Amino acid sequence: MQADTSAAGGTPVLRLSGITKSFPGVRALNGVGLELFPGQVTALIGENGAGKSTIVKILTGIYQPDEGVIQVNGRETRFPTAQAAGEAGVTAIHQETVLFDELTVAENIFIGHAPRGRFGLIDTRRMENEARRLLASIGADLDPRQRLRELGIASKHLVAIARALSIDAQVVIMDEPTAALSHKEIHELYELVEKLKAQGKAILFISHKFDEIFRIADRWTVFRDGQYVGAGLMSEVDEARLVQLMVGREVDQIYPKRHAEIGAPVLTVAGYSHPTEFDDIGFTLHRGEILGFYGLVGAGRSEVMQALFGITRPSKGACRVDGQVMVLRSTAEAVNAGIVYVPEDRGRQGAVKGLPIFQNVTLPSLNRTSRSGFLRLAEEFAMARDYTQRLDLRAASLDQDIGLLSGGNQQKVVIAKWLATKPRIIILDEPTKGIDIGSKAAVHDFMSELAAEGLAVIMVSSEIPEVLGMSDRVIVMREGRIAAEFTGDQMTPENLVRAAAGIEGAAA
Template identity: 60%
Template structure:
């Protein structure tokens, strides 16, 4: 028997000023199956999600659900028709409770008028339990971490009891364990006969979770099929339009003198006694589980937060960094992991965002040179393969992955001596990932010293000269590139190598 789709998208086209985001796209979702939507940054994936959830209206084309033609003019229309989504860019309210966020727009009412708080909190608690959340429904959202907020979003999608659940890069803020939990939830949704649309740049996840795939390139449908009939290689080629070597372009670089020496860096709660030396031309990897203290340590080095003990020396001289401005002046740049919050000014253009942290370099006698700004923007934007209509385009008009590339560009534009990259390729497609890695190697060969925080083993093993493994706020083990094996790194990161490390 041939499966009947629950949702069909036909001949969908969506144009933005200067960009054809989707052109004559078709797609079908099936009950009890996960369909992976593949494509490079800017291919049009999130645009499809926004059309299916009533955020955007297509210029042309049709959506059928259960055989019935639909026309959504708001997100409310979409969830009433059985579609809900976890969006790539979360829209939630920090000052409201978890339950209020889950039931925003569809709070249970008592006798038709007043909100039934008790019922709402109880239902929220049930939903939270079903996603294995470790927090209550009446907690304020701002008290939660990124991964926990993600669970709230999942609970919110479940609260609609939708037949169609869309997940746009749902795993990007989750730890390995949380990803496994999410996959259990997906399995449950499948078993209940729901159709799932799943977007991710990580092939291991796609092959673990999806039954089918649909691939977009430059807003066009370029292929679809069953997951069991394909290999990652074939999908990558289809996405990018050419074969991509996924090997890491590690360059042989002469490691120079120490530039940064960190001794005994500590703060009371997040990291303790962190010591390491970073050399010119070196890529120093930091591996660990989410919560191991890697980002917090680097944020202290960058002046975002304060270390309460320890010494930091730059080129042999003790540094006192009490603000990010101090760090930037000292030649340290930090590309944060949570780029939406920490990295960008969304209503500004690509050029303005790129030069935001290095304006003095483009200023002569107090006058900002737009030509000089444009030059660096073109150069870095090109190297990082930022996809945009033009360099003045506002950041909130770029796809998620392209926004991230602009944040990397912004910190590279400061011409740092030390570059700290926190999960630099998260949310970035395979082709651009290779470009970022290659660029990283080139910068190192020019004498830049790089700290690479990554939770992806292939990335850290492929790029780093040495690997520091952190566990519960401490460096528990370090490996040279030659010594490092995946097992040894993971064992250390989970606390297994603790005693041997001293």
């Protein structure tokens, strides 16, 4: 099937048709089409593994299609290299942007197309000035001479955006650009998208978040299992229709919370404090309970969880597991105490690239599967199969290198890996970020099932429907402190938002 041009307003800047791309064991794209128009944002929507990032890599010369045609301004062309795509005016901010930690901000922005002076030498002064101007134009207060490794994820993202702008692009591709950003930065990114639109650039925007798709996109295209399913105008579609197209079925019950007996306390935290990140945190977590932690980005939720996992140390306070005081000096000690933490930044702290999926799952549980000193491969495999199936993993085989999975599927493997350690307490930080709407239900279902078996769960989430749909109880943090706690019918969106923002009148 091909994109329908009849509904198009104007001529597409970029037009793909009949694009096919196979990898050993998977056909990532099967005859897909895509059109991008000047001054318009097209959202590309599809489940984890649908082929979205693959089409981006084809558009940016990283992969060559097996079949199909690429047209720029009506003329057929090819992108044999990333440089060729850049010269044709196509630039991307990738899901996992390739930046270089050892280079400076300016060098990262201009790598491959630095301004050169006489004798062909790189004109560092000009490059830095130009970098400063580009960063200022997107409101990023960064020093062009700083090394990238000194920056946080959000700042690195801004560098990637500045790089995209440094090429005078006609087409700007953003692959899940807001996944790593805070609220404030997300708004800045939306403003940036508006600016790019006003400059007449065609934008391809990939996201799993429907609220932002409806907010910024003008058009949509849906892929499912490497196939083109449809395209149209945002003004003529609703969320239910898009979800149905992308999943191929109705997604009704998104929060399959089961009833679980809330048991005895397992974890008691009292007076936990940190010099800069959080203060006087105290709560109790019970067997079978899902305890939600809601708050704005920067409220200190992840920092508290990192302290409970032995990544950082509190300056004061005590943590008890089954009544016994624990001093958690390392993640190994936390794991021994039965506590595991699945971080938000799973790409960095989670997947071991180069290793097959099944080993990524079983890695931390090796003492469960190894007997008399050697690994029982069959057992390892069975465990990996069980956990990944329950999380709706889409992979050609469990022997596959995890690095070859789509972004969302890598995340499912990392979650499976920590669940497979059979912890007593699991802390999930933004468990469904980057995971498509269909698979979200699988993740929630599995969480709920494990809680029913007696696992104690802490879920840090910034998504109100997820927090309300999954939690037995919700703690709201604000500016490093516990602002409120809600149970039962006090758990409402208004109460959560008010407590998180510090607005008077929140019923506590």
